[in-house]
Amino acid sequence: MSTATSPNGTQQKPSFTTAASVYVNERTSVAGFVKELGRKAFPDHWSFLLGEVALFAFVVVLITGTFLTFFFQASMAEVHYDGSYVPLKGVEMSVAMASTLDISFDVRGGLFVRQMHHWAALLFIAGIGLHMLRVFFTGAFRKPRELNWVIGFVMFILAMGEGFTGYSLPDDLLSGNGLRIIDGMIKGMPLIGTWTSFLLFGGEFPGTAIVGRLYTLHILLLPALLVALVALHLVFVVVHKHTQYAAPGKTQLNAVGPPILPTYAAKAGGFFFIVFGVLALIASLFTVNPIWNYGPYDPSPVSAGTQPDWYIGFADGALRLIPPGWEFVWLDRTWSFNILVPLIALGGFIVAAMLYPFIEAWVTGDKREHHIADRPRNNPTRTAIGAAGVTFYAGLWAAASSDILATHFSLTMEGVIHALQATVVIGPFIAYFIAKRVCIALQKKDREIVLHGYESGRIVKLPGGEFIEVHQPLDEYDRWKLVSYESYQPLMLRPNARGKITVGQRVRAAVSRWFFEDRIAPVTKRELEAAHSSHHDAAELEAAPSSQH
Amino acid sequence: MNRSKRRTGRRHPLATVALLALGLVFTGGAYAAVSSGTAAQAEADPTSQQTIEEGKKLFQANCATCHGLEAQGTEFGPSLIGVGAASVDFQVGTGRMPMQMQGPQAQEKPVQFTDEQVKQLAYYVASLGPGPDIPEDHLVDGGGDAANGAELFRINCAMCHNVAGAGGALTQGKYAPPLTDVSGVHIYEAMVTGPQNMPVFNDLNISPEDKRDIITYLKYVQDNRSPGGFELGALGPVAEGLFIWVFGLGVIVAITVWITAKSN
Numbered sequence: 001m002s003t004a005t006s007p008n009g010t011q012q013k014p015s016f017t018t019a020a021s022v023y024v025n026e027r028t029s030v031a032g033f034v035k036e037l038g039r040k041a042f043p044d045h046w047s048f049l050l051g052e053v054a055l056f057a058f059v060v061v062l063i064t065g066t067f068l069t070f071f072f073q074a075s076m077a078e079v080h081y082d083g084s085y086v087p088l089k090g091v092e093m094s095v096a097m098a099s100t101l102d103i104s105f106d107v108r109g110g111l112f113v114r115q116m117h118h119w120a121a122l123l124f125i126a127g128i129g130l131h132m133l134r135v136f137f138t139g140a141f142r143k144p145r146e147l148n149w150v151i152g153f154v155m156f157i158l159a160m161g162e163g164f165t166g167y168s169l170p171d172d173l174l175s176g177n178g179l180r181i182i183d184g185m186i187k188g189m190p191l192i193g194t195w196t197s198f199l200l201f202g203g204e205f206p207g208t209a210i211v212g213r214l215y216t217l218h219i220l221l222l223p224a225l226l227v228a229l230v231a232l233h234l235v236f237v238v239v240h241k242h243t244q245y246a247a248p249g250k251t252q253l254n255a256v257g258p259p260i261l262p263t264y265a266a267k268a269g270g271f272f273f274i275v276f277g278v279l280a281l282i283a284s285l286f287t288v289n290p291i292w293n294y295g296p297y298d299p300s301p302v303s304a305g306t307q308p309d310w311y312i313g314f315a316d317g318a319l320r321l322i323p324p325g326w327e328f329v330w331l332d333r334t335w336s337f338n339i340l341v342p343l344i345a346l347g348g349f350i351v352a353a354m355l356y357p358f359i360e361a362w363v364t365g366d367k368r369e370h371h372i373a374d375r376p377r378n379n380p381t382r383t384a385i386g387a388a389g390v391t392f393y394a395g396l397w398a399a400a401s402s403d404i405l406a407t408h409f410s411l412t413m414e415g416v417i418h419a420l421q422a423t424v425v426i427g428p429f430i431a432y433f434i435a436k437r438v439c440i441a442l443q444k445k446d447r448e449i450v451l452h453g454y455e456s457g458r459i460v461k462l463p464g465g466e467f468i469e470v471h472q473p474l475d476e477y478d479r480w481k482l483v484s485y486e487s488y489q490p491l492m493l494r495p496n497a498r499g500k501i502t503v504g505q506r507v508r509a510a511v512s513r514w515f516f517e518d519r520i521a522p523v524t525k526r527e528l529e530a531a532h533s534s535h536h537d538a539a540e541l542e543a544a545p546s547s548q549h
Numbered sequence: 550m551n552r553s554k555r556r557t558g559r560r561h562p563l564a565t566v567a568l569l570a571l572g573l574v575f576t577g578g579a580y581a582a583v584s585s586g587t588a589a590q591a592e593a594d595p596t597s598q599q600t601i602e603e604g605k606k607l608f609q610a611n612c613a614t615c616h617g618l619e620a621q622g623t624e625f626g627p628s629l630i631g632v633g634a635a636s637v638d639f640q641v642g643t644g645r646m647p648m649q650m651q652g653p654q655a656q657e658k659p660v661q662f663t664d665e666q667v668k669q670l671a672y673y674v675a676s677l678g679p680g681p682d683i684p685e686d687h688l689v690d691g692g693g694d695a696a697n698g699a700e701l702f703r704i705n706c707a708m709c710h711n712v713a714g715a716g717g718a719l720t721q722g723k724y725a726p727p728l729t730d731v732s733g734v735h736i737y738e739a740m741v742t743g744p745q746n747m748p749v750f751n752d753l754n755i756s757p758e759d760k761r762d763i764i765t766y767l768k769y770v771q772d773n774r775s776p777g778g779f780e781l782g783a784l785g786p787v788a789e790g791l792f793i794w795v796f797g798l799g800v801i802v803a804i805t806v807w808i809t810a811k812s813n
Binding site: 044045046047048049050053086087088089090091104105111115119122123126127130173174267270271274275278279282284285286287288289290292293294295298300301302303304305306307308309310311313400401402403404406407410411412413414415 | 653695696698699700703704707708709710711712713715716717718719720721722724725766769770775776777778779780781783784785786787789790791792793794796797798800801802804805806808809810
């Protein structure tokens with residue numbers, strides 16, 4: 001930190017960097033922090049970068065969104081459009097729509113930034129989705145990371161809210177239809193529905209207030225919450241350390257990988273610019289949300305092929321899949337079960353996914369910390385539950401594009417709907433069964449490889465005339481990956497201290513049995529030794545094949 | 550050395566390609582000359598008895614199986630008396646008739662007749678009873694008010710054909726076709742005759758000038774592709790979502806694999 005003294009005793013002037021860092025450190029004491037953080041190791045695996053994809057896309061959304069706020073006017077006052085787009089000239093529309101058209105056609109670079117904002121938002125939520133799938137299927141939500149899973153899940157929901165409020169802002173026909181669906185869903189709730197709708201829209205739909213209100217949510221409240229939660233999420237990543245996949249030298253107590261400074265920071269920084277660049281490229285080449293096609297919102301027209309953006313698709317699909325006739329009048333009120341059932345089903349699905357870490361922790365009763373991420377096959381039941389959830393979601397998601405599936409694959413709309421109804425109801429069970437069997441089969445294969453080695457493809461004839469295939473033994477590094485996992489045994493019912501078996505215990509035992517009944521235990525050291533000794537003759541045979549002749 | 554080596558009498562590797570290109574240019578040119586020659590004769594006089602006679606012959610050879618010898622209709626096809634020239638020009642001129650097979654609705658396919666034959670058929674059917682006529686050129690040239698047309702299109706047409714004319718699904722396997730390459734005449738004829746599952750928009754519903762505006766809007770969309778870049782089929786959020794998952798996220802994930810490949 002002090003100035004260097006040269007051998008001949010004269011003082012050398014410190015370099016600018018040294019002087020600057022000394023200056024900053026003397027006033028902020030940041031050195032300790034940088035030293036601590038900069039030396040944090042970050043395990044290297046492509047799937048660990050998926051959260052960063054979401055984060056970087058979010059940064060792009062923030063940057064482009066700031067630009068858009070300079071020109072967007074969140075007002076529903078009516079004007080006659082007088083910009084450059086000919087097929088809308090003179091058409092009456094809200095100021096919000098007109099200013100969005102101006103951004104698209106009359107602000108320099110406006111259309112590019114608008115498209116980048118929208119594409120980045122789509123990538124942001126897609127990135128979150130893929131990141132969540134990675135965390136789920138590798139069990140990276142286990143202690144101590146349960147709360148971070150919940151934080152991430154809340155961010156996923158907030159991001160959907162950001163997306164919905166964002167694409168509703170231009171007040172175009174498509175987004176107006178989307179708002180009308182939300183209005184219908186709110187009004188479908190018993191007792192509070194109508195009141196809530198009037199509160200939200202400031203009167204009867206659509207009113208003149210909603211765009212301004214959504215704008216406040218979109219650029220103030222939701223981003224503030226998201227930024228705060230992102231920060232918290234990252235703090236937790238630092239506090240918990242990152243998970244890592246099993247490999248020699250990687251334990252529950254360490255994190256093996258390049259340090260943040262300089263390697264990892266450089267990689268991540270570069271990766272940000274790659275994400276930025278890919279989004280810029282997409283935004284410059286591909287149209288997104290062409291509001292000039294949709295025209296201004298008017299409650300009467302609804303276009304064919306009206307869909308929400310992809311992340312709201314599962315909710316739209318749920319509405320589409322409900323069979324007709326699920327509403328009836330009772331106590332002089334209309335009960336819209338065609339809306340309530342999807343609301344409850346989706347709400348239940350989301351809450352179950354959010355609370356899954358706690359459910360699994362309760363079933364296993366495991367109170368230890370886990371820093372080694374699972375391979376999905378090594379927890380077959382969890383993976384199968386995930387596959388069932390993905391199938392359920394994907395069925396609803398596909399249902400949102402039922403009409404496009406029908407036209408583009410020359411199918412009947414009714415056929416598509418019925419097939420997807422079956423997918424959503426029966427599909428998860430089939431997916432559960434298949435995924436579990438595939439996982440167990442893969443575990444068996446791993447076990448086989450550990451015990452008996454790879455099939456080498458070399459056929460050897462024994463003196464007795466028998467043909468055998470020589471198996472190549474696995475080297476230690478590869479074996480590590482295949483044997484280091486945990487396999488829980490089903491919970492044994494035991495009376496508690498007072499000699500009773502509680503109902504809770506019974507339920508837990510039943511769930512535990514369901515979870516861990518079918519399991520393949522990892523190869524133990526003894527099994528390995530036993531397998532190797534029995535292979536001795538084959539190994540000898542391989543070592544000295546000429547002596548056998 | 551090099552020079553003498555080149556003159557070995559062997560053809561240049563691109564010689565075949567050049568020869569092929571030359572051949573194609575000649576064939577194409579000749580074809581274009583011949584087909585424009587036939588197009589010049591395609592003007593059929595709607596009033597002449599000869600046109601109607603020719604049309605009748607064509608009708609009896611190609612359409613009578615389903616529509617009856619006198620176009621009176623059979624159990625396989627409706628009567629065509631009074632459907633007008635516009636209807637025939639649309640159905641035959643877009644290749645929907647003669648129908649390839651019974652199904653939810655007649656599908657578009659390559660046109661089976663020359664323009665002249667289509668007109669002969671149309672005027673023959675028109676001679677059987679009064680009906681909508683083939684529209685005049687000034688109604689279908691796309692010279693109207695695109696903004697008014699766009700608004701009318703959104704209110705009257707977009708619920709089936711989609712705001713950008715990308716088409717849409719109907720019930721029981723029926724569909725509203727895309728309007729991305731339909732000619733002005735055929736759009737007009739479709740509006741006045743209501744083919745397949747389409748309702749009729751008569752002149753009291755939408756005046757001829759308004760129809761002209763709608764055609765103007767559709768022509769605008771056909772001629773001016775999206776200012777934002779590739780349209781992904783103008784299908785809206787489904788295509789966009791599919792794109793960002795498959796290409797956007799696909800590219801990014803490939804890059805993450807590349808970034809972390811070395812250290813592993």
